Amino acid sequence: MKIALISEHASPLAVAGGVDSGGQNIYVANVARQLVEMGHQVDVFTRRDRALLPLISHMDGARVIHVPAGPPKQLPKEQLLPFMDEFAAFLIQFFRRESEPYQVMHANFFMSGLAAMKVKSALGVPLVTTFHALGRVRRIHQGANDGFPDERFAIEDELVARSDIVVAECPQDESDLVEHYRADPSRIQIVPCGFDADEFQPMERAAAREALGWHQDEFTVLQLGRLVRRKGIDNVVRSVSILKQAFRASARLYVVGGNSDLPNEIATPEIARLRGVANECGVAEQTTFVGRRGRAQLRYFYCAADVFVSTPWYEPFGITPIEAMACGTPVIGADVGGIRYSVADGVTGFLVPPRDPSALAARLDQLRRNPALGRRMGEAGLARAQAQFTWRGVGESLAQIYARAACLVPANTGADPLEMPMRAAAGTSFR
Known part of the structure; x- marks a missing residue:
């Protein structure tokens, strides 16, 4: 045709x-x-x-x-x-x-x-x-x-x-x-x-972290995608703060995305707002804004993270959770729209209410305390992505x-x- x-x-x-x-x-x-x-x-x-x-x-x-x-x-x-x-x-x-x-x-x-x-x-x-x-x-x-x-x-x-x-x-x-x-x-x-299997597939977490210069022993949360308010990235920042205060646990949050390769508050005003939230919550030192990255680099970020998080207010589908699953990484997503469809709650990750950082923090802590659960969910997510979402x-x-x-x-x-x-x-x- x-x-x-x-x-x-x-x-x-x-x-x-x-x-x-x-x-x-x-x-x-x-x-x-x-x-x-x-x-x-x-x-x-x-x-x-x-x-x-x-x-x-x-x-x-x-x-x-x-x-x-x-x-x-x-x-x-x-x-x-x-x-x-x-x-x-x-x-x-x-x-x-x-x-x-x-x-x-x-x-x-x-x-x-x-x-x-x-x-x-x-x-x-x-x-x-x-x-x-x-x-x-x-x-x-x-x-x-x-x-x-x-x-x-x-x-x-x-x-x-x-x-x-x-x-x-x-x-x-x-x-x-x-x-x-x-x-x-x-x-x-x-x-x-x-997702494209030529782009996204699992690799050893240690190798991915070494390629990115990340610490090998930090519990690491990844947020990747467009930096706009409705994506609920402030919800993720607040959850890292609750994890620190209520669960006495530390996590490193990497935020990938923006209108420039270097994190620029003028080019991407949402970065300025999110930095303000991180400062207000006491997790500025634990939150790293990476900037925009090309498609060939994204696999390293997905594979290096302990968990991928996406908690938008609403989402017609959401491609990034599928890409994370294709890399064998567990996903915590908002219980909305397409994320509800792609993430099997309790199997490939967890679904949480949007705009509820306490619920997100509790699931983060669950994965932090049980790395074996994260590995099982990552393997299940990979199988689900390959079977249903190519x-x-x-x-x-x-x-x-x-x-x-x-x-x-x-x-x-x-x-x-x-x-x-x-x-x-x-x-x-x-x-």
Whole structure:
């Protein structure tokens, strides 16, 4: 098939770890690679965010098209909605110039979906959508700190109604689509995120710590990912303080991520806030901010840690817990969204309530006191990741969904995207 992956703010070429560079970037990059390996022709459309970028770059057999929409500079994704008409107009023009038509579009995030609906209206290309985050769910958790306009809700409503198939990343994502957007369950398919076994696999903890220059005998907690408030990293910092005060135990916390390779409070203001929390809690000397790291280096961090922790307020899926499991490291995660789906509580790690540092500290102490339990959980996590969460499996499931979607849409009707009828997809969910 000839497939268009649309990801307006999350380029597959970006370095993950920044404010707007994380799971979606990794998702799109790995889906594209898997589809190419399966023999499909893949183009990824993402917004041009630097003036010197070429129109077309190449990535492991896929083309990455840098769409001119808005100023060619990095902007917060919350500011990109006004440029989606321009984004859509470029897509329509580009699609029309291609010698062979696209058989399906896969929109990632609601703004990509907005542009894709216009393409579907003009050209009749089938549309599959993965939201990666839902506006109404985000608003529940972030309230006034949500920078997206209310207009997002109506766009998502229409996108749920007009997409030929909606991909949910976990059962909670499916439930949210039905509850908050009146989605038709028969048109939802569940496909999780994954990991690449070439990138993430176990190695001896001592060797990983030696490579990173870590002390061999410290109980070490790892937090890795985007440094934004909703990720709940302050919860992890506070848990290390409670571990110290209530359990009389010491732990070293490493925080990996940010907008620069060195921890910079100007480039990443969240670091300044978290340092303030660490100072307030008396664990500044036990908390190390590492900065952003490339994908090739992340395995060392996962393997070097005694435990990986991720306690966001909400999480549509969460790729980092899967990566940690793939490295044989136990995971303590918030009992929300996709983490609830990927982490088997009491088997591959523990689930704890978000924003509850005392509960997190108690589980940290349990693993600190029982290294054998941590090893067993790490081994179980590795087996679970390999069985259920590989990018290869994700690619195969999506390819089947694309083929089904391609059979659902008739020739171009020229209808407005908001006037197009809903079409139900047959078949069972990829669970």
